[in-house]
Amino acid sequence: MSAEGIATTAGALANGTRAAFCDALLDGRAWSLSELARHAGVSMPTASEHATVLVQAGLCREDRRGRSRYIELADERVAACIEELASLAPHRPAPASGLKAVTKREALARGRTCYDHLAGRLGVAVTDALRNLGVLDETLAVSPEGLGWIERNLDGPVATGRRPLARQCLDWTERRPHLAGAAGAHICRALFERRWIRRAGAGRAVAVTPEGAERLAELLHEPFSTRGIR
Amino acid sequence: MSAEGIATTAGALANGTRAAFCDALLDGRAWSLSELARHAGVSMPTASEHATVLVQAGLCREDRRGRSRYIELADERVAACIEELASLAPHRPAPASGLKAVTKREALARGRTCYDHLAGRLGVAVTDALRNLGVLDETLAVSPEGLGWIERNLDGPVATGRRPLARQCLDWTERRPHLAGAAGAHICRALFERRWIRRAGAGRAVAVTPEGAERLAELLHEPFSTRGIR
């Protein structure tokens, strides 16, 4: 019945180049086709075809303006599904392909964005702290008081729309669920705007600023440092 | 970084035959290889190879006993991921390939199991009713009182183990989240044991028994009927 749907959707992701595109797009931003081509190391014709496949499959949306073609993930559900697929993949014994790659990997494991919320050790640490404060319950649901807490302490109100307020997201480094959904996105945005966190390098990696480490420790009653967590 | 993992895992699902296997395995049971081969309409050699691919990818586990080889999904996370992939697939305009197929599809849409919990209109209706009763909150988290309610009214205690108590699962017919996780599995099992629901036909379809319709209506304060919901 739904087998065809599974196969075609999975087929869209079952290619190293398209997966590399998705990996890049997980930062939640729109990438131009040439950026994606460079990122994945393929020629423009190849990139063009792959982008079309992703769009046709409904996984990506495109925005053509002028001579550029911008590609982004269709919505949060796609991002969640991709991260889940990645987390299902068996652990590799660390390719260790040079210092640069290892450093980059380490930075990503320390903290990164996952579509529009925080992931990596940073995401998990923030989630754990919010749970200890009673803002989230064991299943990562936001309690009514918790919502009040977020809006009071982190530039509320939380815009939810049709989106679920809280969602679990499982990532590939920590293998532990962390907060996604409207609340996760709100918190991530607030921390960026306050400059408690900032992008580290060109990719999805995120680092805690010195000021952020102090403020986060105060707010969440947990130790935070700029170099990883704890 | 994780692009390879995405591609290989998705690759394991990116084939009509393997997707048909997974579709079958979503009933949570272990299928023998010959059952899977018949279900998917392929020869034994072909089925054997596909099963190996799924196992190697970590999506399935196998249990060889005697001359049989039983295949089942590796865990609930795999089931969730597959259902999500299916729900991402664009809606098809109903192939309408014969009365039999349509009837079967309708039965599945009405009610079915998804791995080990309820899905389809039945699953959504039960979830909605539980939410109205305050057993679940808006994000489908089980409140402490809700857990008490379940254990009091549905043969508790709920065995949770390492598994999350409640999880949202999005299915391909209703496009709405319904209750999964340990609590979802517990409720599904309890309803089967009480014979309020039963398997309809050979697949994952589930129907409400006459007695079940009455009792569910009493328990959940919502109208239930044997022919679909409402």
Added chain:
DNA sequence: GGAACAGTTCGGGTGGGGCCGAACTGTTCG
């Protein structure tokens, strides 16, 4: 032991996916 059964291995045919270079379209910018 022999027959029936479940599954695997091997060889081979076939189609399609993935990649690129070259040539083309359309946009921007000076």
Added chain:
DNA sequence: CGAACAGTTCGGCCCCACCCGAACTGTTCC
């Protein structure tokens, strides 16, 4: 207008995924 740029279309190559039939291994059952 012309040059530079972003992306697409086309043709062609190559390899691998997928499938099967035939033959084989190992198990069950009488």
